[in-house]
Amino acid sequence: MYILAAAAKIYVVLPSIHSGNEKIHHINMISLNLLVESAAWCLALSVVAWSISVVRTDVGIADVFWPWFSAGSAVIYALDSWPLPATSVGFLGLLIVSASRLSLAVIRRTHRAGEDRRYTDIRNRWGKGFAIKSLPGIFLMQGLMGFALAMPLAYAVTGFQNASILGSLFIAVWFLGFLLQVTADRQLSAFSKADDGTGVLSTGVWRYSRHPNYFGELCMVWAIFGLAAANGGAWTLFAPLLMTWSILRFTGISRMEDGISSRRPGYESYMKKTSALIPLPPRKHV
Numbered sequence: 562m563y564i565l566a567a568a569a570k571i572y573v574v575l576p577s578i579h580s581g582n583e584k585i586h587h588i589n590m591i592s593l594n595l596l597v598e599s600a601a602w603c604l605a606l607s608v609v610a611w612s613i614s615v616v617r618t619d620v621g622i623a624d625v626f627w628p629w630f631s632a633g634s635a636v637i638y639a640l641d642s643w644p645l646p647a648t649s650v651g652f653l654g655l656l657i658v659s660a661s662r663l664s665l666a667v668i669r670r671t672h673r674a675g676e677d678r679r680y681t682d683i684r685n686r687w688g689k690g691f692a693i694k695s696l697p698g699i700f701l702m703q704g705l706m707g708f709a710l711a712m713p714l715a716y717a718v719t720g721f722q723n724a725s726i727l728g729s730l731f732i733a734v735w736f737l738g739f740l741l742q743v744t745a746d747r748q749l750s751a752f753s754k755a756d757d758g759t760g761v762l763s764t765g766v767w768r769y770s771r772h773p774n775y776f777g778e779l780c781m782v783w784a785i786f787g788l789a790a791a792n793g794g795a796w797t798l799f800a801p802l803l804m805t806w807s808i809l810r811f812t813g814i815s816r817m818e819d820g821i822s823s824r825r826p827g828y829e830s831y832m833k834k835t836s837a838l839i840p841l842p843p844r845k846h847v
Contacts (some may be wrong), residue, residue: 568783571719573836577744591712593786595641595715599617599633599634599708600636602633603630603704603705606633606707610703614695614700619680619685620680621671623680624667625671626664627663627707627731628663629660629708630704631656631660631707631714632657632660634708634715635711635714635718638715638718638719639718641719642719645719646721648721649720649721651716652718652721655735655736655739659739666750670753673753673754706803709800710782710804711788711800712794712796713801715794716788719792720794725791731784734781734784735780735781735785739777741777741780741840744765745765745773745777748762748765759824763831766840767835769839769840769843770841771818771836772814772817772837773840775814776838777806778808779838782805786798
């Protein structure tokens with residue numbers, strides 16, 4: 562099995578036309594052994610996170626580990642192509658910094674407010690045996706999503722030898738998304754310290770978007786895909802699409818805003834005049 566894994570390659574073949582002549586180009590591949598290593602990392606991380614959650618009775622620990630599915634997989638992909646150009650190493654460093662920041666932000670939030678309300682609601686709905694149910698239902702599913710979402714990094718992190726103006730543009734988009742996410746999280750943290758659970762944050766970047774942190778994250782995700790596509794990884798389009806769907810319809814906006822108007826009376830008015838995701842000027846007439 563190991564010999565097959567080490568020898569096998571996944572090839573995506575797309576037709577293209579150059580100078581009037583039809584050619585078949587082998588789009589870059591991720592070797593099967595690298596996919597196995599990434600999957601093993603995500604599986605191990607899922608089990609570790611679940612074990613800690615059972616001991617602490619806090620499923621919110623899942624969010625502490627979430628960014629490390631991608632960051633760890635990026636390291637695996639990078640090491641396979643080592644040595645890398647300085648730009649690749651720098652971008653890998655930014656990914657690790659971003660993952661560390663997110664984990665620390667969740668740890669601070671949990672220390673202040675306890676388990677995330679969304680996970681508490683799931684705990685109450687699933688009832689008896691939740692600890693066992695949460696392994697496949699939350700942690701292994703999260704690991705599977707992390708594994709899939711990390712695939713573009715196999716191309717994005719290792720493709721800087723083909724650096725271009727377009728690649729520089731995607732890096733700029735990633736960095737702007739990162740700055741927006743950091744700014745939004747800091748403003749939310751400062752607001753939460755004085756909030757009694759009924760207030761509405763409608764200043765700073767939150768004046769223009771109800772979820773600027775999510776928009777920043779999507780900028781980063783799509784920028785990574787752009788880098789991947791520019792280096793033979795266009796077939797990983799499913800990854801940013803999956804993340805976009807998750808934020809819009811699954812774990813993000815829809816779940817965050819479910820029933821929020823009953824807890825925060827001013828939120829309904831805030832929703833009417835503020836964009837849900839893309840930062841836009843507030844609506845003057847609602």
